Amino acid sequence: MRRQLVAGNWKMNCSVGEAVQLATAVRECLGSVVGVDVAVCPSFVALQSVYEVLEDTPVSVGAQDVFYEDAGAYTGAISPLMIEGLCRYAIVGHSERRKWFGEDEQSTSRKVSALRRHGITPILCVGESLEENLAGKTREVLVRQLEGALGGSTPWNEIVVAYEPVWAIGTGKAAEADQVNDTVSEIRGQIGTIWDVDTARDIRILYGGSVTSENVASFVGMSEIDGTLVGGASLRADEFCQIVFQSASMRKKGALD
Ligand code: 13P
Secondary structure: OOOOEEEEEOOOOOOHHHHHHHHHHHHHHHOOOOOOEEEEEOOHHHHHHHHHHHOOOOEEEEEOOOOOOOOOOOOOOOOHHHHOOOOOEEEEOOHHHHHHHOOOHHHHHHHHHHHHHOOOEEEEEEOOOHHHHHOOOHHHHHHHHHHHHHOOOOOOOOOEEEEOOHHHOOOOOOOOHHHHHHHHHHHHHHHHHHOOHHHHHHOEEEEEOOOOOOOHHHHHOOOOOOEEEEOHHHHOHHHHHHHHHHHHHHHHHHHHO
8 A cells, every 4th residue: 555655845945953943843743653654855955954853753854856976076966875874755857946957857867767776765746837737738748757757767666756737836726636636647557658557556646736734635535646745835844744644644544444
C-alpha cells in the first residue's frame, strides 16, 4: 500500500535562524507523528541546521533542487554528494526551476539519475501551464515531461512524482480534487507505459498547488492521490501540522473502509 507523504517546499524563504525556528515548531507538533511520511525542504544554506533540529524525529529533510554532477567546476551548484547525509528527498523539475532557471527534461532526467546513485528520493514535479491547460494540451505536456525525465532508465518505485499544475501554484486557486485524481491516474498510466504497471502502481503521486488545511482532505481522500507538496502553507507550522494530521487520519479512515 502506498503511504501518504506530505512535503513542505519552503522555496526561497527564511533566513537560517527563521528556518530553525520553523523546524523547531514543526518538531514540537510532529515529533511523534505516525501514519504518514513528512518532509520539509528548506533552502540549501539551512539544510544542515534544519537537519540537526529534526534528527531523530519522523520528519525528514529534503532539498529543493540539486545538480547532477558529484564535484567539479560548476560554480554555484550543489551536488547530491554534498546533501546525501542530510536529505532523504530532493525536489527536481519544479516549474519555478523550469521558468526561472531554464531547466528542461534533459537536466531533470540527469538529476533523477544522480539522486538515484546517491540513494536520495527525487520528488519529480510535472504539470501544465494555464495556456497549455486551456489549449487542451495537459496530457501531451505530462507525457513529454514524464518521458523526458524517466524514459531510458530502469523502473524505480522509490521515486515520488508531484502533479503541480502551474496555474494552481501560489494562486490560492487549487485544482478540483476529482480532476486531479483523473490526471494523477493518467500520470500513473503513463509511468506504466514508460516502465511497467507494477512499478507504476507502487509509485507515490502527490498533488501540489495552493494546498491548505481547508482543502487538503479533498485531495488525500482520493484513491490515486498519495499526499501533497505544500508551498505557502508550509511556512506556518500550525497550518502545516494541520495538513499533516488531516492526511494521517484520512489514510487511517481509508484503510478501515
Ligand atoms: P503553493 O502551495 O504555495 O501553491 O506552492 C505549491 C508548490 O509549488 C509546491 O512545490
